[in-house]
Amino acid sequence: MKVDVQEIKSFQRKIREFYRQHGRELPFRLIDDPYAVTVSEIMLQQTQVDRVLPKYRAWLKKYPTWKKLSLASNKSILASWSGLGYNRRALYLKSIAEIIIEKYHGVMPSDIKELKQLPGIGEYTSHAILIFAFNKRLATVDTNIRKALLSEFNLPPDTSDSEIQELAQLVLPKTKIRQWHYALMDFAKTLPKEIHLIYKNKYKQSKFDGSIRQIRGEIIRQLTTQPFITHKDIAKITKRTETDIAQAVSDLQKDKIIIIKEDKIYLQK
DNA sequence: ATCCCGTTGA
DNA sequence: TCAACGGGAT
Numbered sequence: 001m002k003v004d005v006q007e008i009k010s011f012q013r014k015i016r017e018f019y020r021q022h023g024r025e026l027p028f029r030l031i032d033d034p035y036a037v038t039v040s041e042i043m044l045q046q047t048q049v050d051r052v053l054p055k056y057r058a059w060l061k062k063y064p065t066w067k068k069l070s071l072a073s074n075k076s077i078l079a080s081w082s083g084l085g086y087n088r089r090a091l092y093l094k095s096i097a098e099i100i101i102e103k104y105h106g107v108m109p110s111d112i113k114e115l116k117q118l119p120g121i122g123e124y125t126s127h128a129i130l131i132f133a134f135n136k137r138l139a140t141v142d143t144n145i146r147k148a149l150l151s152e153f154n155l156p157p158d159t160s161d162s163e164i165q166e167l168a169q170l171v172l173p174k175t176k177i178r179q180w181h182y183a184l185m186d187f188a189k190t191l192p193k194e195i196h197l198i199y200k201n202k203y204k205q206s207k208f209d210g211s212i213r214q215i216r217g218e219i220i221r222q223l224t225t226q227p228f229i230t231h232k233d234i235a236k237i238t239k240r241t242e243t244d245i246a247q248a249v250s251d252l253q254k255d256k257i258i259i260i261k262e263d264k265i266y267l268q269k
Numbered sequence: 270a271t272c273c274c275g276t277t278g279a
Numbered sequence: 280t281c282a283a284c285g286g287g288a289t
Contacts, residue, residue, distance in 0.1 A: 046274040046284085047273075048273055048274085048288090083287075085286045122275060123275080143274055204271085205271095205272090217285075251284090
């Protein structure tokens with residue numbers, strides 16, 4: 001991957017100018033507290049900003065620190081998460097809080113390897129935390145930034161993640177790394193979707209109505225208002241087949257979201 | 270009906 | 280490498 005120095009400079013100017021005129025001011029762009037940054041980044045995984053905003057504010061009010069979060073019940077956490085989807089993320093966040101309190105004595109590590117060990121934190125989020133909370137000069141690539149780089153440098157849609165990461169590092173400015181990433185993300189939003197992602201139906205999801213997912217959601221919703229539930233209760237509420245319910249329960253169990261004791265279904269822990 | 274979009278585990 | 284995970288606005 002080689003890119004002309006002048007090309008990099010002009011790209012940087014273009015992105016910076018775009019940000020000066022069209023950059024979004026978002027609450028999680030005004031803070032660098034590692035806890036708040038982590039909460040925002042995990043909420044923002046697979047989830048639009050507009051959906052995250054009210055939940056993010058409410059979450060920080062209710063659980064303002066790692067310590068407070070580590071002491072919260074799963075029931076309370078899942079209730080706060082309701083509406084965001086991918087409920088595993090809420091439990092990941094609580095696990096992270098427990099690890100930070102117990103293993104790191106309340107201080108989030110700033111080492112990439114340590115960060116990636118934490119549940120729910122992968123390639124993108126570990127880098128994002130280092131950039132937004134620890135002010136590191138590092139690049140991170142989400143699908144929007146990927147789209148911006150492919151488009152700007154005329155790269156083929158099948159360019160590998162490692163190549164994109166390398167390019168992102170190459171075009172990284174010397175300073176204001178946080179703003180650079182905000183700018184890239186905002187700029188990328190204005191670009192058309194990647195054709196091959198549409199072609200591969202990457203955004204396609206199976207119908208919600210009648211899905212196992214629908215039952216999963218209902219079970220979790222019920223468990224945020226009562227201590228346990230049975231297969232029979234679920235059948236009555238959802239009017240779904242025993243097979244579908246068994247599947248949903250088994251999936252939730254595998255995801256460590258629920259546990260079963262004497263035919264009763266409880267939230268984990 | 271379509272759209273958004275990172276991590277995990279097999 | 281790839282399926283599974285999610286719900287609400289439009």
